[in-house]
Amino acid sequence: MTDDKDVLRDVWFGRIPTCFMLYQDEITEREAEPYYLLLPRISYLTLVTDKVKKHFQKVMRQEDVTEIWFEYEGTPLKWHFPIGLLFDLHASNTALPWNITVHFKNFPEKDLLHCPSKDVIEAHFMACVKEADALKHKSQVINEMQKKDHKQLWMGLQNDKFDQFWAINRKLMEYPPEDSGFRYIPFRIYQVTTERPFIQKLFRPVAANGQLNTLGDLLKEVCPAAITPEDGEKKNQVMVHGIEPMLETPVQWLSEHMSYPDNFLHISIIPQPTD
Amino acid sequence: GVAEPAPPPAGSPVIEEPPEDTKKKIDVLLKAVGDTPIMKNKKWTVERTRTIQGLVDFIKKFLKLVASEQLFIYVNQSFAPSPDQEVGTLYECFGSDGKLVLHYCKSQAWG
Numbered sequence: 001m002t003d004d005k006d007v008l009r010d011v012w013f014g015r016i017p018t019c020f021m022l023y024q025d026e027i028t029e030r031e032a033e034p035y036y037l038l039l040p041r042i043s044y045l046t047l048v049t050d051k052v053k054k055h056f057q058k059v060m061r062q063e064d065v066t067e068i069w070f071e072y073e074g075t076p077l078k079w080h081f082p083i084g085l086l087f088d089l090h091a092s093n094t095a096l097p098w099n100i101t102v103h104f105k106n107f108p109e110k111d112l113l114h115c116p117s118k119d120v121i122e123a124h125f126m127a128c129v130k131e132a133d134a135l136k137h138k139s140q141v142i143n144e145m146q147k148k149d150h151k152q153l154w155m156g157l158q159n160d161k162f163d164q165f166w167a168i169n170r171k172l173m174e175y176p177p178e179d180s181g182f183r184y185i186p187f188r189i190y191q192v193t194t195e196r197p198f199i200q201k202l203f204r205p206v207a208a209n210g211q212l213n214t215l216g217d218l219l220k221e222v223c224p225a226a227i228t229p230e231d232g233e234k235k236n237q238v239m240v241h242g243i244e245p246m247l248e249t250p251v252q253w254l255s256e257h258m259s260y261p262d263n264f265l266h267i268s269i270i271p272q273p274t275d
Numbered sequence: 276g277v278a279e280p281a282p283p284p285a286g287s288p289v290i291e292e293p294p295e296d297t298k299k300k301i302d303v304l305l306k307a308v309g310d311t312p313i314m315k316n317k318k319w320t321v322e323r324t325r326t327i328q329g330l331v332d333f334i335k336k337f338l339k340l341v342a343s344e345q346l347f348i349y350v351n352q353s354f355a356p357s358p359d360q361e362v363g364t365l366y367e368c369f370g371s372d373g374k375l376v377l378h379y380c381k382s383q384a385w386g
């Protein structure tokens with residue numbers, strides 16, 4: 001359907017206006033100007049910030065530069081989470097641009113994984129794609145693909161090539177005609193307020209009676225606290241790619257149209273803004 | 276500790292365990308790939324919140340591998356979970372017959 005394909009493009013081309021500023025305690029030879037960049041929601045921080053690194057390294061001494069890392073209001077930003085997820089989770093109800101602080105010292109070992117090269121990002125991305133397919137198709141589709149197809153997924157993401165990416169990814173979104181959807185839906189639910197990193201469980205897109213399970217059904221099952229009670233006040237927003245999908249939306253549709261390139265639905269539960 | 280050996284079969288002498296905290300634990304079965312050394316004890320009971328990195332460090336110590344040596348962990352012989360992934364979540368999604376089977380290898384086995 002034309003409309004549904006448009007959703008794929010809207011998701012792919014989503015951008016977040018961001019202002020990068022150097023941490024005040026970094027040693028510089030002259031004042032560091034902020035650096036402005038439109039970040040792709042579907043990508044990863046360390047994949048799209050080479051220019052940011054170059055910009056700030058120009059005002060620093062070589063010996064003061066170790067691995068770059070990013071922080072928002074005191075929270076280290078995990079580069080291995082998609083950018084759109086980080087924004088929705090931490091800053092979606094604040095004024096734009098998103099103000100990110102850049103660090104080159106005191107890497108927070110307990111909070112962040114190291115990212116020594118692009119290969120590490122590729123390995124992480126492909127591992128997520130494989131995990132998603134293990135849930136959707138018992139890994140049958142991803143395993144049937146050749147190495148060059150896997151590479152094409154990564155190159156499509158790295159080079160922001162929608163058609164190149166979806167030529168392969170569409171196969172990961174198919175399912176046998178006799179079924180109504182995937183075996184299980186790859187999803188992760190994040191909340192800043194809880195200790196655990198995210199909720200991920202087995203969840204079928206179709207109920208025992210043949211009805212399509214909805215986003216509301218998913219939340220009821222794995223995160224009931226996120227649902228507003230019948231006559232209660234709405235305390236949370238359930239956000240994917242910066243919007244709140246209707247709770248009646250079938251999760252199969254969400255999985256096919258609003259997953260990130262890693263084939264996971266990354267869902268943020270955030271406090272309802274009070275204004 | 277990171278992991279405890281799985282309980283001994285019935286009939287054998289009871290081993291005194293240190294006081295457990297209230298976190299639930301899951302059973303993990305570790306399988307060696309290729310010419311990676313095989314662990315004498317393959318079955319372990321691990322806290323749900325233990326990360327893959329924590330498990331890697333534990334296996335390396337147990338096998339007396341050097342810290343700089345790499346160790347890869349695979350689920351379903353198909354994907355390598357992120358180092359910060361919790362074993363409890365992996366067990367929920369990929370466990371079978373009451374345990375999570377993990378393959379470990381000194382080199383990349385399944386990409």
